[in-house]
Amino acid sequence: MGRYDLRAIRVRQTAKALYDSKRVPDLPPWYNTVGDIPPSEALARPVLRAPPTRGRSRKPSRMFQPLAIHHPEDKLREDFFGDHPWELARPRLIVEDSGNDAKGFNWSSIVQPGKQLDGESVVQRQMWLMKHQSLSKPAAYDQARKEFYRHRHLEAIKQRIAKEEALHVGAYFGKGPLEIGIELEDRTWESWKKWAARQIEDEESMRSQMFSGPQNREAELGNLELDEALEEVQSSVPGSSAGQSALGGAAVHP
Amino acid sequence: MIIRHVAVRSGPRVFARRSLQPLRRFLSSEVDPIDQATNNSIKQTQSLEAQLNALPPQPVPSIDPETPGTSPAAQVTDSVAEQYHQYKKRQQLIGNLGSDISPHYQPHTLLNNPPSPADVTLELLLASEAHQGHATSLWNPANARYIHGIRQGIHIISLEVTAAHLRRAAKVVEEVSRRAGLILFVGTREGQDRAVVRAAELSKQYHLFERWIPGSITNGQQILGRCKTKVINEKDEEIPGFEEQLYDRPVLRPDLVVCMNPLENYVLLHECALNNIPTIGVIDTNADPTWVTYPIPANDDSLRCIQVIAGVLGRAGEAGTKQRLLAAERGEVVYRPAKNLKMPGEDDGLANPSPEAAADVSQRLQNDESLGNADELEAKLEDANNGDGRRQQRINLSA
Numbered sequence: 001m002g003r004y005d006l007r008a009i010r011v012r013q014t015a016k017a018l019y020d021s022k023r024v025p026d027l028p029p030w031y032n033t034v035g036d037i038p039p040s041e042a043l044a045r046p047v048l049r050a051p052p053t054r055g056r057s058r059k060p061s062r063m064f065q066p067l068a069i070h071h072p073e074d075k076l077r078e079d080f081f082g083d084h085p086w087e088l089a090r091p092r093l094i095v096e097d098s099g100n101d102a103k104g105f106n107w108s109s110i111v112q113p114g115k116q117l118d119g120e121s122v123v124q125r126q127m128w129l130m131k132h133q134s135l136s137k138p139a140a141y142d143q144a145r146k147e148f149y150r151h152r153h154l155e156a157i158k159q160r161i162a163k164e165e166a167l168h169v170g171a172y173f174g175k176g177p178l179e180i181g182i183e184l185e186d187r188t189w190e191s192w193k194k195w196a197a198r199q200i201e202d203e204e205s206m207r208s209q210m211f212s213g214p215q216n217r218e219a220e221l222g223n224l225e226l227d228e229a230l231e232e233v234q235s236s237v238p239g240s241s242a243g244q245s246a247l248g249g250a251a252v253h254p
Numbered sequence: 255m256i257i258r259h260v261a262v263r264s265g266p267r268v269f270a271r272r273s274l275q276p277l278r279r280f281l282s283s284e285v286d287p288i289d290q291a292t293n294n295s296i297k298q299t300q301s302l303e304a305q306l307n308a309l310p311p312q313p314v315p316s317i318d319p320e321t322p323g324t325s326p327a328a329q330v331t332d333s334v335a336e337q338y339h340q341y342k343k344r345q346q347l348i349g350n351l352g353s354d355i356s357p358h359y360q361p362h363t364l365l366n367n368p369p370s371p372a373d374v375t376l377e378l379l380l381a382s383e384a385h386q387g388h389a390t391s392l393w394n395p396a397n398a399r400y401i402h403g404i405r406q407g408i409h410i411i412s413l414e415v416t417a418a419h420l421r422r423a424a425k426v427v428e429e430v431s432r433r434a435g436l437i438l439f440v441g442t443r444e445g446q447d448r449a450v451v452r453a454a455e456l457s458k459q460y461h462l463f464e465r466w467i468p469g470s471i472t473n474g475q476q477i478l479g480r481c482k483t484k485v486i487n488e489k490d491e492e493i494p495g496f497e498e499q500l501y502d503r504p505v506l507r508p509d510l511v512v513c514m515n516p517l518e519n520y521v522l523l524h525e526c527a528l529n530n531i532p533t534i535g536v537i538d539t540n541a542d543p544t545w546v547t548y549p550i551p552a553n554d555d556s557l558r559c560i561q562v563i564a565g566v567l568g569r570a571g572e573a574g575t576k577q578r579l580l581a582a583e584r585g586e587v588v589y590r591p592a593k594n595l596k597m598p599g600e601d602d603g604l605a606n607p608s609p610e611a612a613a614d615v616s617q618r619l620q621n622d623e624s625l626g627n628a629d630e631l632e633a634k635l636e637d638a639n640n641g642d643g644r645r646q647q648r649i650n651l652s653a
Contacts, residue, residue: 042543068404099375
């Protein structure tokens with residue numbers, strides 16, 4: 001509770017102490033190894049940022065917190081994906097091959113072999129244009145964006161044609177997402193209908209059970225009584241000029 | 255009114271253009287008539303057939319040699335050679351058709367051919383996502399010195415630190431393996447089993463990929479008492495006949511535990527600490543580095559990263575085991591043999607299976623171990639620890 005257990009780090013010292021006090025007959029086989037290759041120091045908290053002089057956080061403890069990492073592309077990325085939010089919904093390959101993948105790219109063209117065309121291409125192309133052709137940020141953005149649209153369009157055409165060709169020679173692509181969705185919805189609807197019918201049945205049977213005894217006829221007014229009561233309140237129906245008097249209400253609602 | 259004008263103005267032009275050049279739509283969908291297309295395809299087929307017929311006819315060897323129609327053996331070998339020749343020829347013709355596949359990540363290679371400690375690069379660690387920690391709110395501040403920064407709400411582990419700690423851990427595994435210590439590779443998370451088993455296979459050590467039974471070290475006599483043990487000589491060959499002597503020996507304990515997921519194996523690590531067993535663990539930003547002796551700060555949620563780490567440690571263990579076996583070939587035993595074992599044929603006398611080896615070892619240990627020096631070093635280290643940090647330690651070590 002709140003204490004550090006440093007036994008794991010002090011295995012060598014412990015082994016030595018046990019050996020010296022003859023609790024164990026000999027030293028463990030790793031004794032020299034751990035002595036030659038000591039564990040790194042634990043629980044050190046280096047100062048990671050300068051002490052804040054002004055600003056929001058003046059707490060000195062913030063000095064021990066890691067700093068945020070910023071890259072120049074971040075703003076460009078934010079702009080592009082702010083303008084094209086649905087680009088984020090596209091599936092994306094994020095597996096690195098060697099860790100050096102980005103070094104093989106030459107952004108003098110927006111299409112890179114071995115990299116799918118996506119928002120990141122636009123950002124990198126914009127960076128390249130800003131650096132090598134010294135375009136302004138909006139101009140570079142426009143150029144990169146338009147190249148991206150064009151290649152996206154070509155890609156879509158290629159995919160459509162490929163699909164048509166495949167369908168022509170007998171490919172079968174299975175159900176589309178809409179069909180699958182409709183099917184699921186239908187299934188749910190049918191099961192709900194069954195459930196609702198069962199529910200109605202249950203309720204009806206319950207009600208019939210409740211009223212299965214002899215009906216209480218005394219609570220209802222007989223024909224004769226009803227007529228009498230109506231006659232009694234006849235004079236005070238709201239249609240008359242006098243309006244309704246409060247007296248007649250009792251007979252109508254016993 | 256306007257519409258009528260438009261029709262009047264552009265009508266003749268439209269008709270004129272139409273009459274002059276057919277619409278592009280008709281151009282694009284223009285196809286051969288059916289009989290012509292059939293002729294074309296027949297021609298193609300015939301040319302292909304002609305090409306095939308130009309090749310010498312090949313006898314097809316029968317699958318079942320018992321059938322009456324089998325050709326004699328000589329002919330079969332001839333045809334096999336011929337077939338091979340044909341195959342080579344064809345390969346030369348069409349082998350380099352198609353697209354070029356550039357080298358890319360193949361997940362199985364990390365298991366089939368894991369990287370050795372010398373192959374550990376920052377790029378490899380980056381590609382295997384070793385740098386991704388957890389959300390900043392989940393961090394354990396004891397990991398502050400392994401953390402490079404914050405990116406999109408998660409802590410980024412410094413890959414230089416990871417590589418340094420991984421190499422150090424690999425060295426420890428190699429040394430322990432060279433001195434015939436028992437190493438246990440533990441990875442109980444889903445998907446870590448293959449990596450762990452592979453590491454154990456490479457280094458000829460032990461693995462655990464299911465639950466650690468609590469008390470296997472602290473209460474080992476009850477839990478592992480009935481497990482089979484065997485006696486091996488320095489060349490790792492089993493020597494039979496020791497069963498009765500092994501029956502009432504204490505159960506084995508690992509000399510080093512390598513844990514891929516310390517968060518789930520706190521009990522194991524605690525038992526190791528209680529029993530003075532050094533441990534190596536993959537410490538993510540939300541784990542406590544004091545649970546293990548040698549932390550490897552890395553992402554423990556990425557299987558690729560775990561495969562890299564387990565592979566590197568397995569390769570290190572393999573190197574150590576190889577050194578030990580080579581020494582055994584030369585007749586050197588670099589470790590202290592087990593005590594209180596008698597060779598099965600003899601009634602009394604020998605305290606251990608190879609007295610010469612034991613003597614040799616004790617002499618080597620006297621020369622090599624240099625306890626006094628080690629203690630001095632330790633004292634210096636303690637001083638360094640009281641002072642400031644890592645750098646001073648390193649200087650003392652190298653001095």
